[in-house]
Amino acid sequence: MKYPNEWTQKEFLENKKALEKEGIKVILVDTILAPIEKAETVVYNPFELNKEPEGSIFVFYCDSGKATLNRLQEYKKKFPNHYCISLKGGRGYWRKNMMILDAK
Secondary structure: OOOOOEEOHHHHHHHHHHHHHOOOOEEEEEOOOOOOOOOOEEEOOHHHHOOOOOOOEEEEEOOOOHHHHHOHHHHHHHOOOOEEEEEOOOHHHOOOOOOOOOOO
C-alpha cells in the first residue's frame, strides 16, 4: 500500500477506524513527551515500535508537525516493515473533542 507523508487529524481518525477494521494497527507516536489529551498515544521508542506487527502504521507528531515531517525519511529507514506518516499541524492543531461518527 502507499500512504501520503501527512495526515490531518480528521484523516488520522477516519483512516484509523477503517484500517483497524481490516486488522491494520494505526499508532499515534509522541516524539516530544507531551501526550495529546483524549488521544491514545505511544511514546517514541524504536525498540518497542519495531515489535509492532509488520504493516502497522505509525503516525508521528510533534508540536507543529514540521519536525516530524522533516524527519519522516529517517523514520521510514528505521521502520522499513511499517508505514510512517506525519500528523499535519502536530499537537498544536489537535482538536481534543473531534470525533468521527459512523455513517448510517
